[in-house]
Amino acid sequence: MKDVVKYAAFAAVLLLAGPALAETKAGSSWGPGADDTAFAHMLAASFKDKGIAKLDRLTQDETQAFCSDPEAAASPAAAEKRQRIEAANMATVNWPSDGKWLGDWKEGEKIAQSGRGNTWTDKPGEPNGGNCYNCHQISPAEISYGTIGPSLLQYGALRGGDEETMKAAWAKIYNAKSLNACSNMPRAGHMGILAEAQIKHLMALLFDPASPVNAKAGKPQ
Structure with a gap:
């Protein structure tokens, strides 16, 4: 059946992040976000480069950072930024180089x-x-x-x-x-x-x- 090995790293992050996630910010049920320095330090200290898996995977781009707090990202105040992020991601799409959509x-x-x-x-x-x-x-x-x-x-x-x-x-x-x-x-x-x-x-x-x-x-x- 389908191989789920690549999700082991994510599970490891959750296990290692347990204590840090418990220390939620005041008034927040979500906990540390992408801008939480202690949380970022914990991740960086818990992993190391191995094979093709590099530590740069821990670095969030603007899209990932925006979505790290789902409540804030879904708020009406974030609507304009959401649209801008979607447009920026659409600009990255490379369409079929030969104009053909379907393979096998x-x-x-x-x-x-x-x-x-x-x-x-x-x-x-x-x-x-x-x-x-x-x-x-x-x-x-x-x-x-x-x-x-x-x-x-x-x-x-x-x-x-x-x-x-x-x-x-x-x-x-x-x-x-x-x-x-x-x-x-x-x-x-x-x-x-x-x-x-x-x-x-x-x-x-x-x-x-x-x-x-x-x-x-x-x-x-």
């Missing part, structure tokens, strides 16, 4: 199933998985999937394949923050997790009529 849906299914990549045990240059099933229902044949994100069954069949729809789906995969500043979805293209060809394969998984995603209900696979 069968390859897309392999990428969606794989959660491998970006750990210290991985070698530089090895392709990463998308780990899509960790959050989404995709193929009706797969019984193990997460529910953090919406079900993607019938994705292309329900939406069609016009240019606007394709661009929205591509942008979501390439940089989800371009459409929702604090989306839980990783910025797969922008952060170098997935290459252009891999994104095309995932697009095919979503839109190709032959993909199991778009099979009619009850139709055997």
